[in-house]
Amino acid sequence: MVKTLVDCGNCGPDFNSIRQMVTSHFEATVLQTHGAEDTVELLRKRKVDLVTVNRKLDRDYSDGLEIIKKIKSDPELNNVPVMLVTNYEEHQEAAVAEGATYGFGKLEIGNEGTIEKLKPFLTS
Template structure:
């Protein structure tokens, strides 16, 4: 993208986790963070905005939808996006499945704000 702030779509998080993720992204990267609670909101926002990164919760808080299914949908078929998609989950097996579906390496909520996570996110959000 351009010299504008990085823009992140955060999908499926509960209020507390969304707040914590947003705070970290704003403090570390001066990012604009949009929120989608479900698949319909994801589709709507993707119609209007381009994102530098899409963060996806393993299981959506609002309706228990599968984040893995969203990743598969976003990374395959006619709707495939070039935007990096990252799973937010502490479970290594879930991270492995996401990678096989086309996601980039993600992080767990327990690692939120750590140097390792910030370094990982900087691959997609620094220098925007």
């Protein structure tokens, strides 16, 4: 069964790096969203196995933590796993406090530790 990852708020090159990492290790589709509205709309329309959210959204540099809060406070969506994409531990901890799973940083894209973090959500 093909899994689905939604990547929110990353620029084109970072989205492509995440997509390459995911599709080379998992049978998964990677979709891109840009903010809270299109992410929530997509989550309401289809089953998603994991959402990754950039700490600072590429489109307007708003805080990705706000998207995590929006997803986790919505009774229909709060069971969808979410990870923050940031190299900073304090922001990872803030995301976990809001209900996210500990994520990974852009410097860790493609490394074995990141693949291990993704396995519970993206392994068929």
